[in-house]
Amino acid sequence: MSAPNGSHDVVVIGGGITGLTAAYQIAKQSPGRSVTVLEGSERVGGIVGSYQQEGFTVDTGPHGFVVYGPGGVGDLAEELDLTNELMLATDEAQKLLLLRDDRELLTLPTTPREFLRSPLLSLRGKLRVAAEPFIARDMREEPVYEFTARRFGWELARTLAVPAVLGVTGGDARRLSIDAKFPYVRYLEEKYGSILLGALRVQLRGTQTGRFYVPRLPKFGEFGMRLHTFRGHGMQRLIDALEKALAGQIRLSTRAARLERAVPGGAGGRPLTEERGRSEDVRRWRVVLEDGGTLEADHVVLALPSYTAAEFLEPHVPDAASVLAAVPHPDVRVVALAYRRADVRNEPTGIGFLTIPTDRTRILASIHTSTIFPEQAPDDMVLIRTLAGGMQDPAFSALSKDEAVRMVHQDLVHIFGVHGEPVFAFDHLWRRAIPEYPVGHVRRVADVLRDVAASGGLHVAGNTYHGVGINDCVRDARRVAADVTADLTG
Ligand SMILES: Cc1cc2nc3c(=O)[nH]c(=O)nc-3n(C[C@H](O)[C@H](O)[C@H](O)COP(=O)(O)OP(=O)(O)OC[C@H]3O[C@@H](n4cnc5c(N)ncnc54)[C@H](O)[C@@H]3O)c2cc1C
Helix, strand or coil: CCCCCCEEEEEEECCEHHHHHHHHHHHHHCCCCCEEEECCCCCCECCCCEEEECCEEEECCCCCEECCCCCCHHHHHHHCCCHHHEEECCHHHHCEEEEECCCEEEECCCCHHHHHHCCCCCHHHHHHHHCHHHCCCCCCCCEHHHHHHHHHCHHHHHHHHHHHHHHHHCCCCCCEEHHHHCHHHHHHHHHHCCHHHHHHHHHHHCEECCCCEECCCCCCCCCCCCEEEECCCCCHHHHHHHHHHCCCCEECCCCEEEEEECCCCCCCCCCCCCCCCCHHHCCCEEEEECCCCEEEEEEEEECCCHHHHHHHHCCCCHHHHHHHHCCCCCCEEEEEEEEEHHHECCCCCCCEEEECCCCCCCEEEEECHHHHCHHHCCCCEEEEEEEEECCCCHHHHHCCHHHHHHHHHHHHHHHHCECCCCCEEEEEEECCCCCCCECCHHHHHHHHHHHHHHCCCEEECCCCCCCCCHHHHHHHHHHHHHHHHHHHHC
16 A cells, blocks of 8 residues: 555665565555555666567576575565466576686586596595585684685685685675675584585485574475576566556655655754654654655665665664675676577586686676576577676676677687677676675674664665575565564554
8 A cells, every 4th residue: 555645654765676575575464554665767676677589588687596495586476476487497407517717617516426526626625525524613704715615625615616606696705704695504514513414414304493494405306496487577577576566556766865854844854852853753754755755654664785775874873874885796797698509519508607717708607598498598599698797807897788798709609619690689787786795794784783773663675684695685575574564563
């Protein structure tokens, strides 16, 4: 329900997956309350969306999701009645590749036998990995790179930790915190004293803890933990369904500019003191729009990138604002190219590849779209989506579309033996795309959430707080929705 007169129970600023999910959950759990989403651009979805042309579907952000644990995208899809539209990736999506020395594609092993046979590591490197169960616990927070090196050896850290972090987030394994980025791996160390033994136990038994949902790892072909998207539409379908469920409650092209305490008599901008305000106004907030309009609400959810949330929080919760403003966000560029199948000598296999960075290859990671979701390209075409840029290669952001396409094409020529020009090219630069979680992030986020909660009525949610994946964003939206609903109905 939305209120026409500028007075609302809840205003959500930001209509990405986080803001839409938060608004949807609040509206569902607090019927009769007015909930309004303000979205600055002409469309909702933020990073999540799909571009469709000439028989190709290219996701602009996430290309799919894994049904993993409660409260994530899988459950949201069910709530939105989308289960019948879920489309499972082909079995090829179980296979991940690693690009080594710019040209050599290795399949990452998934079983001990494959690991022993794989040329991924030297014999010495393999023996060091096998010694992992004998490495003592050390619960001091450390970067992903150091953590991997301590437990599994430097060779695995160089070969896998660096490309994995780069390819998934555009970030730097030498800076990112293992506790913030991969809390589950850290949990295995804490609980079982070994990642390998812990993973084995979990695989055999599964477990549900207060902190993590840890399913029994699936056998090949099982439904859970496999990559999904939505048939016919790509990830855009999820956004369309949320938009429909929130019909009449979303204001597009409505950019919020700042937040004020709603002071009786209209004097905005200064914090309200008990003496100046009537008690019932103390907790209200006024959202001032870029066009000068205003909305008042009891609760304001900032479902925004943390550097933007910081601008809104600065006058009211300055310490939290300065922490959020400092979270690094590398640029990431999505370049998708399609070729005639006949022009590709080595057909891409697997879900895609990660890259051990060199100064020659610009691609950080690839998704072999036509291999895992064949309906997203015409039958006679091969569609490859790549990520480039990131912390490793900030100069990639400055390239024109033609230059970016040419660079990626050159890489693909070498990697897959492409001998024709692309017949379709998509390019999108996400500036300040994905937050990095440096060492200390978990503690800083806890401080931010405590300070923001004390403001009375302000909330933050999104990809900075409890994970960058869309499952994490959906769960974070549920966290905020639960807080708001508890207050509205309490
Ligand atoms: C290239 C790329 C690939 C990715 N791939 C995956 C993947 O495969 N799997 C996965 O799980 N995750 C992936 N992610 C991460 C995931 O997509 C994001 O973390 C998530 O979509 C963030 O959603 P959000 O709603 O929190 O933020 P956003 O999507 O950034 O939404 C914020 C919204 O706020 C709006 N806004 C900003 N300022 C204002 C204002 N002043 N007033 C009103 N509105 C405003 C913006 O227009 C935007 O719509 C990927 C991210 C990128 C960039």
